[in-house]
Amino acid sequence: MSALGCSVLGAIVVVCLALAIARRQSAETNAALAERASRPDALRDAELVDMERLFWASNPVGVVGKIDRAYRLPSGLLVLVELKTRWINRPFLSDVIQLSAQRMAVIGQTGQSVASYGYVLVKAPTGRALPIPHRVQLLTDEHVVALVRRREDILTGRVLPRRPQSRKTCLSCAFRGQCDRLFP
Amino acid sequence: MGKRSRQSANDRMVSASELAQMGRCERLVMFEHRHGSRRTAGQERARERGLVEHERFYREGLAASAQAARKGRCFIATCVFGESWQTQVLRQFRDIALRRNVWGRRVIWSYYRLAPGICKCLRRWPALQAPVRVVLGAIAACLRWWPGLRGGSQCRR
Numbered sequence: 001m002s003a004l005g006c007s008v009l010g011a012i013v014v015v016c017l018a019l020a021i022a023r024r025q026s027a028e029t030n031a032a033l034a035e036r037a038s039r040p041d042a043l044r045d046a047e048l049v050d051m052e053r054l055f056w057a058s059n060p061v062g063v064v065g066k067i068d069r070a071y072r073l074p075s076g077l078l079v080l081v082e083l084k085t086r087w088i089n090r091p092f093l094s095d096v097i098q099l100s101a102q103r104m105a106v107i108g109q110t111g112q113s114v115a116s117y118g119y120v121l122v123k124a125p126t127g128r129a130l131p132i133p134h135r136v137q138l139l140t141d142e143h144v145v146a147l148v149r150r151r152e153d154i155l156t157g158r159v160l161p162r163r164p165q166s167r168k169t170c171l172s173c174a175f176r177g178q179c180d181r182l183f184p
Numbered sequence: 185m186g187k188r189s190r191q192s193a194n195d196r197m198v199s200a201s202e203l204a205q206m207g208r209c210e211r212l213v214m215f216e217h218r219h220g221s222r223r224t225a226g227q228e229r230a231r232e233r234g235l236v237e238h239e240r241f242y243r244e245g246l247a248a249s250a251q252a253a254r255k256g257r258c259f260i261a262t263c264v265f266g267e268s269w270q271t272q273v274l275r276q277f278r279d280i281a282l283r284r285n286v287w288g289r290r291v292i293w294s295y296y297r298l299a300p301g302i303c304k305c306l307r308r309w310p311a312l313q314a315p316v317r318v319v320l321g322a323i324a325a326c327l328r329w330w331p332g333l334r335g336g337s338q339c340r341r
Contacts, residue, residue, distance in 0.1 A: 029247075031248070032248040035244040035248035036248065038244070048248055051242055051249070056197060063198060063200065064197045065201075066200070069245055076280060085230070085233055085234040093208075094204040094206075097204045097206060098200045098204035099200075101203045102200045144203070148198055154213060155217050161210035163210075163211060164209035164210075172226065172227065173224075175215040175219075183211065
């Protein structure tokens with residue numbers, strides 16, 4: 001009886017272990033499939049080479065950027081990808097600036113050739129939504145440097161900051177009251 | 185002006201996300217520099233959702249990389265050379281020359297089907313590794329000087 005009980009218990013343990021392994025493998029496969037599904041078509045043959053990695057460049061200006069993903073095309077060119085979670089399904093200028101600065105940091109640190117375009121994956125903030133890729137043309141290094149200089153000028157008070165292009169930006173801004181008082 | 189703004193802007197690096205704020209609102213950049221980051225409740229919730237999605241995005245990437253590493257290994261070269269320059273060159277040849285066209289991808293696909301079996305034989309009869317090493321080493325040495333690979337990208341690490 002006790003031998004039978006041990007056998008049954010052993011069988012249950014083996015089955016549970018097998019189920020746990022299968023479940024884990026299935027979760028891994030699903031995650032890998034999700035990565036495949038989220039790729040833009042142009043990156044179908046590319047290799048995912050970097051994720052969540054920090055790059056920095058100090059010349060001509062100090063820029064540091066953490067990339068979400070970098071894919072390497074068969075030609076050897078790196079393509080940067082940035083994930084954004086929002087309801088509005090389009091890339092913003094801020095996304096382009098972010099990717100451009102990241103590109104400058106990657107080139108500055110590694111010397112690798114990075115594509116002059118990148119992808120912004122916009123994902124609606126719901127659990128099941130797939131990210132939608134948008135190809136964006138990145139700013140040149142000169143533009144990024146000019147932007148860094150302008151930022152420095154704004155921070156040191158040499159130039160006055162411009163208002164945003166869209167007044168909708170102000171509606172969700174935590175500094176709205178102060179901004180209205182300072183810039184009536 | 186706050187203490188932070190008195191610090192020379194040249195002294196510090198600017199992060200890509202800080203610079204990205206310039207595309208949103210230049211005044212916001214100034215206020216955040218003076219008073220620190222400030223978010224509304226809605227922005228805070230959106231930020232938390234974004235962090236969760238980024239975490240998921242990262243995990244998906246890790247799983248895909250792990251799967252690709254299992255699939256994309258240069259089986260025979262790794263088997264006879266380990267992680268060496270020969271293996272790197274052969275991987276580069278796979279990624280730069282073969283992957284670019286349909287026939288090349290078919291060759292890769294066929295290779296991945298055959299290679300694990302060949303590796304088993306090589307491990308079972310190590311004496312076979314020496315001639316394979318000579319042949320693959322010669323091919324890798326030739327490929328190393330092939331203009332298509334020179335100055336090309338680095339291989340999968």
